Each structure stands twice: as C-alpha cells, then as structure tokens.
Amino acid sequence: MSGGDIMVSGSVGRAALWIDSLRRRYPLLLAELAPGTGRTFREVRGGGPAASTLAPVRLYVSDALRDIGDGVVELEEAVRDRLGLRRISAAPVAVRLGRLAELLDALREMPDLAAHVEEETRRMAHRCARALGDPEQLVRLPGRCPACGSVSLRAFPERGVAMCVNPPCRHVLDEAEETA
Secondary structure, rough: HHHHHHHHHHHHHHHHHHHHHHHHHHHHHHHHHHOOOOOEEEEEEEEEEEEEEOOOOHHHHHHHHHHHHHHHHHHHHHHHHHHOOOOOOOOHHHHHHHHHHHHHHHHOOOOOOOHHHHHHHHHHHHHHHHHHOOOOOEEEEOOHHHHEEEEEEEEEOOOOEEEEEOOOOEOOOOOHHHHO
C-alpha cells in the first residue's frame, strides 16, 4: 500500500496514515539525534560550555528512537504471527514499516488486529512528533457547534477528536455530528 492509495476510513486506513507519517518523520528523528549544528562546545573552567567540543546527545530523542524502533519490531512480529506468516529477517525501521504497510490489506478481515495496529502506529507517530517538537495539528471544521452555535469547531487528528474550542462549551462531536 503506497501513500497514493491510502483509504482513510476504518482502522486499516487510519493505520496506513500513521505508518506513512512514521515513514516520513522517522528519518528526521535520526537526524535530530546526531548534533550536526557545525558548532561545537567545550567546557571551560567553572563549568558551562564554550566553543569547540561536541554538542550533547539529546536523550529524549534517543529514548524516542529506541521506543519507536522496539515498537515497530514488536508490532511487525505480532502481525506476522497473527497472520500465520513466518518470521522475517531483521531490517531497519523504515523497511519494517514498509512491510507492515504491505500487510494492511490482510487486516481488513481482523478488525481487532487492525485497531491494535492503528493504536500502536498512532502512539509511535505521536512520540516521534513530540521528540521533533511538532505541535499537534488543528483542522478548522465547517459549520457551527450543535451545542453552542459558535463557529469554533476543530478536529484534532492525532487524538481522533473533533470538538468545539469555545471555552465555555467544549462540546465533543460524535461521529454522526462530524458527518452531518
């Protein structure tokens, strides 16, 4: 399944979106781990940085890389096991994500596994975004809030929630209200 033929409806479609997000952003996370500012620091007497030594490794990025890497390995193994497929050779995270994307069509008959894949890939994509410092995207929705009538409807795709952002209201839309 490639980025061009992703269907958004259902757990399989949403999982495809999260896998695609991880495939695009994971290399950015790898680049964030290695300080490549061209600027170096050294410690001077009395503590504190001064020019000419390497910048420190950001541990939160390292932790995110390990969490996502382990999560992708475990998820691919669990999906292959549940589908009755043999184990496959070790590979980089990007390759494993591609292999997971190729297995998504087989999950259409297993809604519980599709929901698990969606939840895990969403969790890993959020972890990647947080480590990169990306804020959650907000999408303005057309129409008015059914509870207060304001034009403050917004979707939070990463959370899977659509709601009114009018502070006194904060009405959360259900699926029927979102499609109306």
